[in-house]
Amino acid sequence: DAGVTQSPTHLIKTRGQQVTLRCSPKSGHDTVSWYQQALGQGPQFIFQYYEEEERQRGNFPDRFSGHQFPNYSSELNVNALLLGDSALYLCASRRQVVGGYTFGSGTRLTVV
Amino acid sequence: AQSVTQLGSHVSVSEGALVLLRCNYSSSVPPYLFWYVQYPNQGLQLLLKYTTGATLVKGINGFEAEFKKSETSFHLTKPSAHMSDAAEYFCAVSDPANTGNQFYFGTGTSLTVIP
Numbered sequence: 451d452a453g454v455t456q457s458p459t460h461l462i463k464t465r466g467q468q469v470t471l472r473c474s475p476k477s478g479h480d481t482v483s484w485y486q487q488a489l490g491q492g493p494q495f496i497f498q499y500y501e502e503e504e505r506q507r508g509n510f511p512d513r514f515s516g517h518q519f520p521n522y523s524s525e526l527n528v529n530a531l532l533l534g535d536s537a538l539y540l541c542a543s544r545r546q547v548v549g550g551y552t553f554g555s556g557t558r559l560t561v562v
Numbered sequence: 563a564q565s566v567t568q569l570g571s572h573v574s575v576s577e578g579a580l581v582l583l584r585c586n587y588s589s590s591v592p593p594y595l596f597w598y599v600q601y602p603n604q605g606l607q608l609l610l611k612y613t614t615g616a617t618l619v620k621g622i623n624g625f626e627a628e629f630k631k632s633e634t635s636f637h638l639t640k641p642s643a644h645m646s647d648a649a650e651y652f653c654a655v656s657d658p659a660n661t662g663n664q665f666y667f668g669t670g671t672s673l674t675v676i677p
Contacts, residue, residue, distance in 0.1 A: 454605075483664070492566075492652050492667030493606070506664055540605055550596060551665070553606040 454479075454554035456541050462560045463531050471526040471557045475543030482524040483551065484516060485540040493540055499524050500546055528559075536561045564589045564655050568668035576676045581640040583671045585627075585653030588634065595636040596654040596665070597627055606652065612636065613658070623647070648675045 455474040463469050475482050481500045485493035495508035499518035513529045522543075528535055538558050542551035569584040587593060594613050598606040610621025617629040623646075627638045636653060650672050654665045 485665075485667075490669075492654075492669045493665070495664045495666070498664065508664065542606075550594075550608055550611050552608075553598070555603075555605040558603075 454541055454543050454552050456539075456554040456557050458557060459555070460558045460560075462562060465531055465533060465561055467531050468527065468529045469531060469559060471528075471539050471541075471559070473524045473526070473541030473543075473554060475522050475524070475541075476552045479543035479545050479552070480522050481544050481546045482518060482522065483542045484524070484526045485542065486510070487538040487540055487556070489537070496526070531561045533561050535559065564593065564657060564666045566653050566655050566666055566668035568651075568653055568671050570671055571669065572672045572674070574674040574676060575643045577645055578642050581625075581638070581643045581647065581673065583638040583651050583653075583673065585636045585638065585668060586634055587636060587653070587655045589655055589657065591657055591659055592631070593655045594658050595627075595629060596656070597621065597625070597636075597638050598652045598654060598667075600650040600652065600670075602649075609638070609651075643673075643675045645675050645677065648673055 457472045483498040484496040487493040497507040502518045515527045518524045538556040540556045541554045544551045565588045567586045596611045597609040610619045612619045612629045620626045625640045652670045653668045
């Protein structure tokens with residue numbers, strides 16, 4: 451049973467560029483959340499998607515946007531990248547309302 | 563509003579010694595509480611969770627934690643440390659009444675196990 455799958459595992463972007471990160475939730479899960487983990491910090495909640503809609507959002511600017519597809523997979527888009535966007539981006543999935551989240555291994559984004 | 567404080571960003575213990583990682587939370591409602599472990603270059607793995615019921619929760623790899631409402635604490639313990647326990651540990655809290663179930667994480671505690 452595959453867990454949460456994220457792609458790519460690493461990428462390097464230039465300041466000002468745009469990036470798309472992808473997440474496939476665990477089988478049977480329908481809710482996807484995205485977290486940003488800066489170096490030496492705990493994960494910070496970006497937003498959550500359920501039924502293809504953004505249901506909750508953390509304290510992140512509009513440069514961060516997302517999407518959920520009918521198969522429950524999700525994308526995180528970041529526009530106008532800043533050096534401070536360099537972080538590990540974690541995707542987590544669960545079945546709505548039930549239990550805790552399963553986390554993916556993350557995408558390491560470096561902005562230069 | 564909810565928040566988590568993990569006391570001690572770095573903890574070192576000898577192999578075979580007791581592991582104690584501290585977590586205190588702030589929440590306006592009875593929370594759900596979690597401990598996650600993160601190995602280098604990996605995602606988060608759930609160690610254990612408290613939702614309701616028994617306040618002493620047992621998790622994987624011999625870890626356990628006790629929910630103490632009066633102390634607003636959820637400290638993680640393991641009787642005997644193993645080299646493989648060396649990792650980053652995160653405490654997290656969520657609001658059960660919030661269907662979004664957003665997690666608030668602490669800043670983490672790095673555990674070093676000395677042979």
